[in-house]
Every structure is written in structure tokens, then in C-alpha cells.
Amino acid sequence: MKTKAAILLVNRNQRNLELLAEFLGKGGYALSTASSLEEFDQALAEENDVGVALVDITGFDQSIWERCEQLRSRKKPFLVVSPRQSAAIQQASLSHGAKGVMIKPLVVQELMGLVKSMLEEQE
Amino acid sequence: MTTVRKTPPSNVPPAHAGGSDVSQRNGKKQTSFERLSTGVPGLDEVLYGGLIPQRAYLLRGGPGCGKTTLGMHFLAAGAAKGERCLFISLGESEEEIRANAGTVGFDLSNISFLDLSPNPEFFTQMESYDIFSPAEVEREPITQSIIERVETLKPQRVFLDAMTQFRFLSADAFQFRKQVLSFLRFLIEQGATVLFTSEGSASAPDDDLQFMSDGVIHLDFSPEERILSVSKFRGSDFRSGRHSMHLTATGMQVFPRLLPEMHKREFVAESISSGVPELDEMLHGGLERGTISIITGPSGVGKSTLGLQFMKEAAGRGERSVVYIFEEWQETLLRRCEAVNIPVHTMMERGTLSVVQIEPLHFTPDQFASMVRHEVEQQKASIVMIDSVSGYRLSLQGGDLVTHLHALCKYLQNMGIAVLLINEVEGITGEFRVTEVGISYLADNIVFLRYLELQGELRKAIGVLKKRLSSFEKTVREIEVTRYGIKVGRPLTELRGILTGKVEMIDRPTRERS
Numbered sequence: 001m002k003t004k005a006a007i008l009l010v011n012r013n014q015r016n017l018e019l020l021a022e023f024l025g026k027g028g029y030a031l032s033t034a035s036s037l038e039e040f041d042q043a044l045a046e047e048n049d050v051g052v053a054l055v056d057i058t059g060f061d062q063s064i065w066e067r068c069e070q071l072r073s074r075k076k077p078f079l080v081v082s083p084r085q086s087a088a089i090q091q092a093s094l095s096h097g098a099k100g101v102m103i104k105p106l107v108v109q110e111l112m113g114l115v116k117s118m119l120e121e122q123e
Numbered sequence: 124m125t126t127v128r129k130t131p132p133s134n135v136p137p138a139h140a141g142g143s144d145v146s147q148r149n150g151k152k153q154t155s156f157e158r159l160s161t162g163v164p165g166l167d168e169v170l171y172g173g174l175i176p177q178r179a180y181l182l183r184g185g186p187g188c189g190k191t192t193l194g195m196h197f198l199a200a201g202a203a204k205g206e207r208c209l210f211i212s213l214g215e216s217e218e219e220i221r222a223n224a225g226t227v228g229f230d231l232s233n234i235s236f237l238d239l240s241p242n243p244e245f246f247t248q249m250e251s252y253d254i255f256s257p258a259e260v261e262r263e264p265i266t267q268s269i270i271e272r273v274e275t276l277k278p279q280r281v282f283l284d285a286m287t288q289f290r291f292l293s294a295d296a297f298q299f300r301k302q303v304l305s306f307l308r309f310l311i312e313q314g315a316t317v318l319f320t321s322e323g324s325a326s327a328p329d330d331d332l333q334f335m336s337d338g339v340i341h342l343d344f345s346p347e348e349r350i351l352s353v354s355k356f357r358g359s360d361f362r363s364g365r366h367s368m369h370l371t372a373t374g375m376q377v378f379p380r381l382l383p384e385m386h387k388r389e390f391v392a393e394s395i396s397s398g399v400p401e402l403d404e405m406l407h408g409g410l411e412r413g414t415i416s417i418i419t420g421p422s423g424v425g426k427s428t429l430g431l432q433f434m435k436e437a438a439g440r441g442e443r444s445v446v447y448i449f450e451e452w453q454e455t456l457l458r459r460c461e462a463v464n465i466p467v468h469t470m471m472e473r474g475t476l477s478v479v480q481i482e483p484l485h486f487t488p489d490q491f492a493s494m495v496r497h498e499v500e501q502q503k504a505s506i507v508m509i510d511s512v513s514g515y516r517l518s519l520q521g522g523d524l525v526t527h528l529h530a531l532c533k534y535l536q537n538m539g540i541a542v543l544l545i546n547e548v549e550g551i552t553g554e555f556r557v558t559e560v561g562i563s564y565l566a567d568n569i570v571f572l573r574y575l576e577l578q579g580e581l582r583k584a585i586g587v588l589k590k591r592l593s594s595f596e597k598t599v600r601e602i603e604v605t606r607y608g609i610k611v612g613r614p615l616t617e618l619r620g621i622l623t624g625k626v627e628m629i630d631r632p633t634r635e636r637s
Contacts, residue, residue: 016254023255056254081254105256 006030007115008050010040010067011081012059020054023108024115040067044074052118053078057089058104065096072097077118081106159280159316162200163193165377165493166340169353169362174338178357179307179317181286181332184342189349189370190320191220193342194282195229196374197318201280202233209278209315211237211269213288227374237272239265262292269306273313281310283319286332300331307335342368347520348487351377367489367521378489381496383533390539392592395506397429398436401611405587405596406568409433412505413539414592415532415565417512419546420572424583425604427456428463429572430508430543432609435465437506438475444506445477445498447491449514453480464608477504483518488527491519495531499538507535508543512562525562532565567591572602575626577618584621585611 007029011017017033024031032050034040037060043050044067053071055078057064071078080093080101093101099118102111158173167173174180182190198208210231212220217238224231252260273281286303293299310317319336323329333339337357343350343365351368353361367378394408403409410416410433418426427446434444448456456478460467470476477498481491498504509515509528516524535542544562563569569588574581586599598614599621618626 011254013252013254015252019252019255019260058253083253104253105259106254108255108259 006032006050007119008043008053008076008078009033010053011035011056013056016056023112027112027116029115037063037067044070050076051122052076052115054081054115055079055098056081056104057093058083065092068093068096068098077122079114079118160200161193162196162198162203163375163377165366165368165379166193166351166375168379169351169366169377170338170356171359171361174316174318175356175358176316177311177314178337179311179319179335180338180340181321181329181336182318182340182342183321183323183329183333185324185344186322188342188344189368189375190342191215191223191284192227192370192375193340194284194318194320195220195224195227195231198234198280198282199229199231202230206279207276208234208280209237209272209276209282210234211239211272211281211283213239213283214285216240216242227372229374235272235276235278237269239268256294258292258294258298265292270309273310273315277313278315281315281317281319283317285322286319287322287327287329290327296331300335303332304335367487369490378487378493380489381492381527381530381534383530383537386534386537388538392539394593395433395541396436397433397609398439399432399609399611401600401613402432402585402609405585405598405600405611406570406590407593407595410541410543410568411592412541413536414567415536415542415544416568416570417544417546417563417566418570418572419548421548421574424572424574425602425609426545426547426572427451427508427510428460428465428604429570429585429602429609430510430545431460431465431467433541433543434476434506434508435470438470438473441475442505443475443477443503444508445479445495445502445504446508446510447479447481447495447515448510449481449483449518450511453478463604463606477502481514481518484520486519487521488519488524488531491515492527492531492534495535499535499540504540506541506543509545511545511547513547528562529565573599573621575601575618575621577626584615586621 007024009017009020009031011020011033012035014035017035021031021033032043034043053076055064055068057080068078077099078097080098081104082089082101083104085103090101100114157176159176160167160173161170182193184190194210198210201208210220217236221231289303290299293302307317321329321332333355336355339353339355341352341354343352349368349370350365352365353363362379362382364380366380369376369378390412392411392413394411396403396409397406418429420426431446434446437444457467467476467478471478495507498507512528515528532542532544546562566589568590571586571588573584575584583602584599585602587595598616600614601612603610603612615621617629619629620626
């Protein structure tokens with residue numbers, strides 16, 4: 001049986017990362033996390049089997065979009081998590097390759113469904 | 124909290140699809156005899172015996188109304204009977220509750236606690252999450268700990284403080300309703316009787332919880348008094364209305380509103396003699412049991428002494444009387460009585476008299492009524508005197524005192540008590556008025572005392588205005604309070620204008636000529 005592809009979680013908030021790991025971990029996914037731009041760069045540099053990424057832009061500056069571009073160029077689908085409903089964020093996210101934008105707070109079941117469908121698409 | 128589906132026992136019919144009645148869904152029939160004491164004196168009486176077991180009751184009220192205190196009574200009463208009791212707290216910590224209970228004197232040592240209040244570490248944690256809503260994150264651990272605790276303990280009594288906290292753990296109102304109902308049903312199926320509180324206010328109404336519970340107890344707090352009322356009690360009647368409630372150093376006490384029609388006793392409406400032959404003559408025997416008599420007159424005319432005269436005579440027959448004094452000091456009254464040959468001290472020693480001084484603004488009318496009830500029902504008092512009506516109105520807290528006094532008098536009447544109401548009129552002389560507080564409609568008998576100015580001397584007169592159960596002497600007589608006791612003279616047939624205060628001698632020869 002093929003192991004499930006890993007999910008890269010990018011989030012500045014440690015508690016958020018713990019909770020995401022807890023809920024997604026129940027789904028049996030392998031996870032890697034990044035809580036700063038450096039860690040994000042490192043994760044991108046390493047050639048690993050990251051399938052999809054979940055990028056919470058809260059607390060990052062404009063340079064987060066460069067990393068998003070890198071994800072796009074590597075054909076890694078990703079979702080942007082935004083702290084609020086904003087047309088500007090939505091537009092920036094989609095123009096930098098995001099599959100979609102989710103507004104906090106997320107609904108666990110919805111998130112699980114999206115991640116699952118994105119991974120299936122990739123296979 | 125989540126919707127935990129427990130397989131219902133086989134003898135329990137399936138849940139009604141539309142009904143929200145927790146106990147109905149539980150399907151267990153309750154006999155009308157089974158009652159669970161709330162542990163609060165007076166509240167069981169309001170609930171006609173107590174709570175019906177294995178149901179869920181809502182206790183609502185603002186901050187400081189005594190919700191937690193009532194909950195502690197409820198659990199302590201269960202623990203005293205050896206029942207398994209569980210306190211689920213979502214606000215206060217276990218240490219706080221135990222410390223508070225200790226100061227009030229509750230024994231919570233046999234009560235289990237499930238402390239779900241946030242601990243101090245929660246605050247010192249650097250970051251809090253925002254990725255998911257609290258409903259998604261917190262509900263499950265809380266639900267799990269409740270389920271585990273309830274399933275291991277199988278409590279018979281559960282007190283949950285406060286259910287409204289769960290509102291923050293529900294995505295929407297519908298989820299909340301479903302979760303609360305399911306949770307209550309879970310607890311009841313485990314064999315518990317549940318009392319849960321709500322922090323209801325105008326900005327956060329708790330009407331939904333009221334619909335979901337089997338009974339609703341409201342606690343209210345106004346500057347004048349604390350009030351308890353019941354607005355719903357499935358499967359039982361209850362004493363309606365607002366009941367006075369006290370939070371004291373020993374916990375909560377409820378004084379059920381007096382409903383005179385609830386009390387009745389067989390008695391013979393015989394006359395009680397005053398022991399003064401002339402006075403008995405005027406009253407055609409005396410005052411009857413089960414009647415309300417108003418003794419009215421200006422200050423210092425001898426109203427209280429007259430009332431106590433009846434008690435002195437009753438004490439001779441071994442009957443007990445009670446005087447509630449609102450104005451005078453007990454000592455003054457006792458000394459005054461001794462001075463006019465009414466042996467109050469001996470009577471008190473023998474238990475045939477009780478003089479109770481009522482401190483101003485200390486009691487509510489319900490509380491006072493409960494004191495009187497105790498005297499009548501436990502101490503078997505047969506004469507009750509309230510000295511005075513205006514003192515009653517001034518000393519007791521709360522509004523609508525005439526109505527309360529009316530209810531109290533009707534109760535005493537139904538119990539066969541001779542009620543003496545002392546009424547002071549302000550004018551020493553002048554136009555005659557029976558009372559100034561609009562209570563004369565209450566009276567079966569009215570006895571009045573007046574001052575007369577006759578030949579430069581101030582004298583006193585007594586007369587009877589009304590007597591429902593017998594006829595009476597229509598003349599006015601002179602009355603004197605001496606050190607040998609009350610002396611009533613012959614009818615004052617030579618005087619006229621006594622009621623107006625302008626007394627004149629009747630010129631007999633003129634009258635004979637005409």
C-alpha cells in the first residue's frame with residue numbers, strides 16, 4: 001500500500017500548527033511543518049515527497065508570495081489560509097498559484113475534504 | 124460536548140421525533156410520590172415535596188442570585204443520604220467552590236468534582252490558536268472528560284454550572300439545542316437528576332434552555348428582597364408566585380408565599396372571654412376563634428393592654444398566645460403589662476405567651492408569615508396579636524403589604540386563630556375613623572378606644588362598632604387601666620358626641636319634657 005503523500009503546513013503560530021497536526025494526523029497523513037520563512041525555504045530546498053501545502057499567510061510579509069511561486073513552479077498544489085475575507089489577499093493568492101483561499105476559523109471537515117481531493121488529483 | 128448516542132435500554136420506547144422533553148424521551152414513568160429533596164428549606168414546599176427524580180431542571184438568575192448555593196444544597200442533600208453526587212463546573216475552580224462551601228458550612232467531602240474551568244496556565248501560554256473555532260477544538264476533550272466521569276461514577280445527582288458555557292462550543296443555535304438535549308438525555312439515562320444553571324441576561328437570552336428543561340426555577344434579586352419563583356414543573360403542580368428567599372451564613376432559605384386557602388383546620392368558633400365581665404357583656408360573650416378583630420384607637424389609650432387582657436385570660440385556660448411587636452421595645456411592653464396586673468413574665472415562663480420583637484427592615488412578609496405559621500402549627504398558639512398594623516407596614520420590606528397582611532389574617536382565620544390587629548389612629552380626638560390604612564374590610568370585629576375630655580379631665584371610652592358572628596352592645600362605656608387591671612364602667616348614657624370628640628352631657632330634664 002502506497003503511503004499517503006506529505007502535507008507541508010506553514011504557520012507562524014505554534015499552537016495552530018499543533019492543532020493542524022492533530023486533526024490532519026488523524027487522517028493518516030505524513031506532515032512537515034514550517035513556522036518561519038527560513039523553515040519554509042528549507043522545506044522547499046529539500047527534495048521531499050510533499051504533496052500539497054497549506055500556507056497560513058498570517059504574520060508573513062510580501063515575501064511569502066515568492067515562496068508560493070516556487071510551490072507553483074514545482075507543481076505542488078497549495079491552499080492559502082487568510083485571517084480575514086479580503087479581495088486583495090484572494091487576488092494575490094490566486095495570482096501566485098493558490099488553488100483556493102480559506103478564511104479562518106476553518107471548519108475541520110471542510111479542510112479534510114479539500115486536502116483529500118487535492119491529493120487525489122495529484123496522484 | 125458532542126452527540127453521544129447511547130443505545131437505550133430495551134424497555135425504553137424510541138424517542139419522540141418532535142418532542143424536546145428530556146424525561147419523556149427517557150420514557151420512564153414517575154409515580155407522583157417519588158420526590159427528591161432540594162436540600163433548601165421551603166423550596167421543597169414550593170415544589171410540593173421536591174424534584175421529580177431523573178429529570179433535568181434549569182436554575183436561572185443573574186450574578187449573585189444564589190445559583191451555586193442552591194446547587195450545593197442540592198448535592199449536599201444527596202450526599203447526606205449516601206447518593207453519588209457530581210459537581211460539573213465550567214466557571215469556578217474546585218478549590219474556590221470547596222472554599223466557598225466551607226464558609227457556608229456545606230459538607231462537600233462526599234461530592235465528586237469535575238473541574239472544567241480554565242487553569243492559570245491557559246493564560247500564560249504564549250499563543251492561542253485562531254485556525255479553528257473553539258467549538259471544533261475544545262468540545263471534544265470536554266465531552267470526553269464528562270462522559271468518562273459520568274460513566275464511571277454513575278451519579279444520582281448532577282449539578283452543572285453553567286450550561287450556557289456550552290453555547291460557545293456550538294457552531295450555531297441549532298447545534299447547541301441538539302447537543303444540550305442529547306447531553307441531558309445521556310445524564311438522565313445514567314440515572315441522574317440534573318440541575319443546571321444558565322447565565323441568562325437581556326443580551327444573552329436563555330429561552331431555549333427553558334424549553335428544554337423539565338422545570339425552571341428563577342432566582343431574582345432586587346434591592347428590597349431576594350425572590351424565588353417556579354415557572355415550569357413537568358408532571359407536578361407547584362406553588363406559584365414569588366417567594367421570598369434568604370441567603371444567610373448557613374446557605375439558602377425559601378419562605379413560600381402564604382396561600383391561605385391551602386390551610387384549613389377544624390375548630391369551634393366559640394367565644395374567647397376577656398376576663399373583664401363588662402367587656403364580655405359589650406361583646407356578648409367575647410371574641411370568637413377564627414375571627415379577625417381590630418382594636419383601634421389613638422396612641423396610649425390602652426390598645427395593646429386590652430389585647431393582652433384576652434391573652435391573660437387564655438393563659439389561665441392553658442392556651443398559648445403570641446404578640447408580634449413592631450414599634451415598642453419588648454422590655455417596655457412587659458413592664459407596662461406587669462404594672463397593670465397582667466403577669467406576662469409568668470405567662471412567658473409557662474409558655475402561654477410569646478412576645479416577639481420584629482426588627483425594622485429585617486424581614487420580608489413571607490418570612491414573617493413563615494414565623495407566624497411556625498407558631499401556629501408547631502407551637503399551637505391560639506391567639507395572635509400584631510402590634511401594630513402600621514408597624515407591620517413600616518417594618519417589613521417589599522411592596523403590597525396590605526395584601527400580605529390580608530393573606531396572613533385569612534390564613535390565621537382558617538386555622539381557627541383569634542387574630543388581634545392593633546391599629547393606631549393619629550388623631551387623639553376629632554372626627555372618628557376606624558383605621559387609616561384601609562384594612563377595616565378585613566375585620567370581623569372592631570373595638571374602638573377613644574379619649575374623652577370631660578369636665579377638664581381626660582378619660583377613656585370603649586365601644587364596639589362591628590361584630591360579625593353575634594350581636595353586641597351598642598353603648599359606649601368608660602374604660603380605665605389601673606394597677607389592678609382593666610376596668611370597664613357602666614354605659615355612658617348621659618353623654619353624647621363621644622365619636623366626634625366633642626362630648627356633651629345630655630340634659631335629661633329637657634329630654635323628658637320633649
